[in-house]
Amino acid sequence: MEEKPKILVVDDEESIRFTFDAFLSDEGYEVSTAKNYDEAVARIGEGDFDLIFADIILGGKTGLDFLREIRKRNLLCPVIMITGDPTAENASEAFRLGAFGHISKPLNQEKLLHLTKIALKV
Secondary structure (H helix, E strand, O other): OOOOOEEEEEOOOHHHHHHHHHHHHHOOOEEEEEOOHHHHHHHHHHOOOOEEEEEOEOOOOEHHHHHHHHHHOOOOOOEEEEEOOOOHHHHHHHHHOOOOEEEEOOOOHHHHHHHHHHHHOO
């Protein structure tokens, strides 16, 4: 049996975590969630992920801080930033740090699944 791709979703909004989990689980992905930076760092310490979605605004530390931590640990999985306020500054910083891409709120299921498949090269 083929192993399901593992995806981590980091967002401080419970409804966003729930929506990502529902959309991705329905497609057969194994989804873990984290509500803040510290929880996200703990999750990446527990195991490997094939893809990470991280909100840029997490309250306290940011998704960009989390992206820096991922790179510091030399994790090679693609990271897609989630943003409700897509500014050119945030986007360019995310790409400079190696983000694979970004997705805007409100979420669009079709776009989310398409971007997930591209990132996982399925």
